[in-house]
Amino acid sequence: MTEQEIVAKINSSLAEEFEYDLAAMTPETTLFEDMGLDSLDVVDLVIVLETAFNMKVREEEAIRKIRTLGDIHEFVIAKKRQLEGDR
Amino acid sequence: MTYDYAVIGAGVSGITCALTLARSGHQVALIEQAPRTAPLLRGFSRHGVHFDTGFHYTGGLGPGEPLELFLRYLGVGDRIETFCFDERGFDLFRCDAPAFEFSFPIGFANLREQLAATFPAERQAIESYLEQVAAAGQAMPYLNLEAELSQESLLQRVIGPSLREVLDRLTGNELLKSLLSVHSLLYGVSSREVPFALHAAIAGSYYQSVRGIRGGGLSLARAFDARLAELGVTVLCSRQATAIELSPGGAVSGVRLADGELVPCAAAIATVHPQLLLDLVPEGAFRPVYRKRLASLEETVSAVLCFATCDAPIPGLSGSNRFYIPDTAAMDELGGRAVGRGALYLSAAYRDGDPVPAGFIGICPALYSDVAAWQSRRGERPTGYAEYKEEALERLTAQITRAYPELSGHIRSIEASTPLTVSDYCATPLGGLYGVKHMVGQYNPQPATRVPGLFLSGQAVASPGVMGAVLAGLVTCGTLLGHDRIRKELKGCC
Numbered sequence: 001m002t003e004q005e006i007v008a009k010i011n012s013s014l015a016e017e018f019e020y021d022l023a024a025m026t027p028e029t030t031l032f033e034d035m036g037l038d039s040l041d042v043v044d045l046v047i048v049l050e051t052a053f054n055m056k057v058r059e060e061e062a063i064r065k066i067r068t069l070g071d072i073h074e075f076v077i078a079k080k081r082q083l084e085g086d087r
Numbered sequence: 088m089t090y091d092y093a094v095i096g097a098g099v100s101g102i103t104c105a106l107t108l109a110r111s112g113h114q115v116a117l118i119e120q121a122p123r124t125a126p127l128l129r130g131f132s133r134h135g136v137h138f139d140t141g142f143h144y145t146g147g148l149g150p151g152e153p154l155e156l157f158l159r160y161l162g163v164g165d166r167i168e169t170f171c172f173d174e175r176g177f178d179l180f181r182c183d184a185p186a187f188e189f190s191f192p193i194g195f196a197n198l199r200e201q202l203a204a205t206f207p208a209e210r211q212a213i214e215s216y217l218e219q220v221a222a223a224g225q226a227m228p229y230l231n232l233e234a235e236l237s238q239e240s241l242l243q244r245v246i247g248p249s250l251r252e253v254l255d256r257l258t259g260n261e262l263l264k265s266l267l268s269v270h271s272l273l274y275g276v277s278s279r280e281v282p283f284a285l286h287a288a289i290a291g292s293y294y295q296s297v298r299g300i301r302g303g304g305l306s307l308a309r310a311f312d313a314r315l316a317e318l319g320v321t322v323l324c325s326r327q328a329t330a331i332e333l334s335p336g337g338a339v340s341g342v343r344l345a346d347g348e349l350v351p352c353a354a355a356i357a358t359v360h361p362q363l364l365l366d367l368v369p370e371g372a373f374r375p376v377y378r379k380r381l382a383s384l385e386e387t388v389s390a391v392l393c394f395a396t397c398d399a400p401i402p403g404l405s406g407s408n409r410f411y412i413p414d415t416a417a418m419d420e421l422g423g424r425a426v427g428r429g430a431l432y433l434s435a436a437y438r439d440g441d442p443v444p445a446g447f448i449g450i451c452p453a454l455y456s457d458v459a460a461w462q463s464r465r466g467e468r469p470t471g472y473a474e475y476k477e478e479a480l481e482r483l484t485a486q487i488t489r490a491y492p493e494l495s496g497h498i499r500s501i502e503a504s505t506p507l508t509v510s511d512y513c514a515t516p517l518g519g520l521y522g523v524k525h526m527v528g529q530y531n532p533q534p535a536t537r538v539p540g541l542f543l544s545g546q547a548v549a550s551p552g553v554m555g556a557v558l559a560g561l562v563t564c565g566t567l568l569g570h571d572r573i574r575k576e577l578k579g580c581c
Contacts, residue, residue: 016375017374017375017376017379018374018375018376019374019375038537040533040535040536040537041374041537043530043533044374044376044377044380046530047376047380047530048376056528058246
């Protein structure tokens with residue numbers, strides 16, 4: 001998967017599962033203010049990423065630091081690279 | 088009137104919520120579809136013998152221990168009488184291949200020495216296992232009132248390790264691993280799936296102390312009823328909640344009942360199986376991801392149970408239960424084997440006021456899929472189901488009398504229940520003996536939801552068993568009223 005494809009998949013998955021406007025999603029979009037997520041939604045966010053990319057997300061510290069859509073993009077891209085490196 | 092809280096489901100967690108909120112001065116309505124509160128705790132009687140269905144024995148009920156403290160806090164502690172199980176052997180474990188018996192003594196130190204005497208080469212593994220169990224129990228918020236809430240991390244249980252992973256690291260002795268996994272029957276999840284932290288909290292509480300309640304779960308149910316009345320909780324039995332109604336702004340405004348009546352409330356606590364909650368709230372109330380999450384939660388294993396009365400007293404079952412496995416692989420295959428070929432649990436049943444058991448309950452893990460073909464045919468199930476049930480009972484009876492020949496020839500009456508019975512009776516869609524599983528990789532719901540005024544409780548949010556259900560009620564009330572406040576009040580009861 002290219003980085004562009006990863007970003008597109010993250011955005012479409014989140015738009016569908018959190019009922020957010022795909023067209024309004026940019027890397028600067030904030031999860032809490034713009035998308036209206038709160039701390040309760042963090043688990044669901046993890047589940048969306050796990051399902052979309054068929055991986056286990058266990059980096060609790062990293063997840064807690066995520067603030068923007070761009071942070072999610074970076075996190076998933078780094079994680080995918082790491083998983084591919086492990087193979 | 089508008090209630091401050093409507094609690095849906097008068098099981099142990101719903102009652103705990105109702106009592107905790109009422110003692111804080113709130114107006115509470117408690118809604119239950121069964122004719123009485125806590126139907127699972129009450130059990131039933133046959134030929135003068137009472138069979139407990141939801142409660143057989145528990146840890147944490149010794150003086151000063153968590154459940155004893157919780158029940159005192161709820162105002163029911165002095166309304167029940169508890170008794171200690173056999174200190175030398177509260178659970179008697181037996182395996183056929185290899186032939187092996189072990190009595191679990193009460194107390195960590197006793198257990199450590201008994202295990203080490205039985206498995207001398209495994210002393211180090213045994214000591215390490217018991218230390219890890221004790222430490223994990225100490226880290227549980229509420230079970231240890233000093234434990235930081237933040238210690239219970241978001242992902243801790245989901246990440247694991249599983250019980251099996253911890254055991255595999257400690258020893259290669261399969262018999263020892265089976266023995267230390269046998270209490271997985273108390274939460275219905277195999278050792279490969281259960282988070283070690285959950286196993287430790289439950290099994291560890293039994294290692295510490297093991298008690299029963301005089302008169303069984305029925306006594307506890309009656310104590311709860313008396314306290315609910317004392318605190319002025321409005322108890323609505325035989326009333327099924329069919330919808331949680333929201334205001335135009337999206338907040339909870341009431342609970343609609345099957346007869347059309349609305350129970351107006353500022354907030355609702357649903358203790359139902361999370362999957363059933365989806366039928367109660369409007370379609371758009373939850374986001375798709377959360378709906379899918381609740382809908383896909385796996386349930387614990389189901390079971391075939393038997394309820395037997397005996398023509399002679401069976402003192403051997405007094406104050407101790409039986410765990411039987413045919414071979415060491417059986418603990419890894421909960422429900423994966425035909426009835427009569429897998430693990431088996433036996434517990435005593437008593438005639439009213441008689442201290443010597445007059446019957447027993449047998450529980451054998453089984454899969455809901457075995458009976459799924461006959462679901463939703465309650466009351467008019469076809470002959471195929473009757474045949475299944477009859478055969479299951481025959482197989483189970485044969486296994487019991489083979490494993491415990493002393494019972495052979497003394498069974499006067501015996502009846503069975505199936506995973507469908509469990510599904511109907513416990514309101515678990517797939518007959519899970521303990522409802523939603525607590526397993527590595529599964530994200531169980533938390534008490535708060537994104538619907539203002541809607542909260543969840545029930546074992547799925549904490550852990551199974553009476554202690555788990557009380558804990559779930561307290562954790563939900565902590566979410567509502569503030570955890571520090573609830574913990575401070577609990578400490579005040581110490």
